Amino acid sequence: MISRMKTKMSNLKSAGFRIVILAALLSIPPLTEGADMAEKGKYVLHATGGCSCHTDPNDPQAIMAGNRPLKTPFGPVYTSNITPDAETGIGNWSELDFINAMTKGVRPDGSHLFPVFPYTSFTKMQTDDLKALFAYLKTIAPVERETKPDDMYPPFGWRFGLFFWKLVNFSPGSYQFDQRKSEEWNRGAYLVSGLAHCAECHSPRNITGAVKQNLLFAGTKEGPELELAPNITPDRETGIGSWSQKDLNWFLTSGQKPDGDYTEGVMAEVIDEGYQFLSEADINAMSGYIFSLKPIKNKLD
Ligand code: HEC
Incomplete structure (x- = not known):
């Protein structure tokens, strides 16, 4: 009798265990996963220097809303709106769109980004860090603000020229661990x-x-x-x-x-x-x- 009860108990236990495994297999995310990702993304953002070029010091309320003119020898470049606004920001971008912009310097529409945006460095970032950063950017307040068109002097303002620039000057690829170093x-x-x-x-x-x-x-x-x-x-x-x-x-x-x-x-x-x-x-x-x-x-x- 007692031994039968024991078997019943252990059957029940293993049923519970199976449910846990099943939940894990279906990869039901724990409730905190999204929040954890965004928290990690905030740290990644800090490591980049806070994407500070995307906030105009003359309009500090509009965090990450871009439109800040950066002076370059080729004329001013306006930084992009990277808030999650669907129309004027990156609200409609997929995670892959974001990763492509950061590591390949291309927009979802296929146009090339000016290397004033340092994708030449961000290309070294690990995918996990990029995903976390994207998750964090999704949590900031959306700001509706159209980015001004470029003001660069020709031929530097010609985006199609960037295709050739990249062939010569850009080596995409994530950071490679140097085994000889600590x-x-x-x-x-x-x-x-x-x-x-x-x-x-x-x-x-x-x-x-x-x-x-x-x-x-x-x-x-x-x-x-x-x-x-x-x-x-x-x-x-x-x-x-x-x-x-x-x-x-x-x-x-x-x-x-x-x-x-x-x-x-x-x-x-x-x-x-x-x-x-x-x-x-x-x-x-x-x-x-x-x-x-x-x-x-x-x-x-
Ligand atoms: C967005 C551009 C930018 C980035 C990114 C940047 N710096 Fe700087 N850094 C500058 C400028 C401009 C100055 C000069 C500021 C001044 O005159 O006070 C400066 C000054 C410095 C100085 C002072 C040197 C001196 O002799 O006075 C050090 C050290 C320094 N940066 C290190 C770094 C390190 C390390 C990093 C990366 C972790 C970094 N910087 C990233 C633009 C940048």
Whole structure:
């Protein structure tokens, strides 16, 4: 009798167990999964510098609504509305549309994006991070705002020319782990060269607007908004070789330089809107990677 009851109990248990397995197989998402994704996406957003170019400092309420003119040597480019508004933002985009824009520089309609939008770096991002970022962008308030048409000087304003530009200057593909280096170094390299896109602003460009690969991170007089972006290679004389790694960690979280001055302009924006929220471990991995770069002598002022 007792043993029969036991079997009944265990039958019941295994039935319950089967339901759990079945639910898992049908992949019924736990209630928090969407929220977790968006939370992770917020961290990814911070690692990119907060997509700060998509918010106009003259209209800070319209978060991510774009239309901010970015000065370039080729004329102004207006950033896109990346709020989830269906008409004027990315509300109608699928996850794949978003991933294609970020990693291939193409819009859902097939047109090419200007490399002012740093897909040349974002292409290195892992798919999981891209999915999370998309999930987070979906949670921000939609703003209805049409993006102004481009104002670039011909031939730079001709989007079809970008097809050829990409053939020469763009190598798509996600970050490749370097087995010879530590986990931490790879994390730093992934963040710096992918999400945080430091080199996009801190490198000189050739006349077609492509980054000069031999001067990566070595600074430029004509940086974003046509401002000077300093040499951040560890060259003692012209770069940040005299800074300690601690100095750089502090700078990336507070904007304060070793001489006590605070940074300004777009660097202050990417710190305020993004990097300052990163974990200590990630900041340390990023600065470790920067100090592992080859020092390049490049005097700018
Ligand atoms: C959107 C463009 C942009 C991005 C992205 C960016 N920077 Fe900067 N950075 C600048 C500009 C412009 C300045 C100069 C600001 C100033 O004059 O205060 C600057 C200043 C600095 C300085 C101060 C150097 C000095 O000698 O005064 C350091 C260090 C630095 N950036 C490191 C980084 C690192 C590391 C990253 C990536 C994690 C990064 N930056 C990403 C544009 C950018």
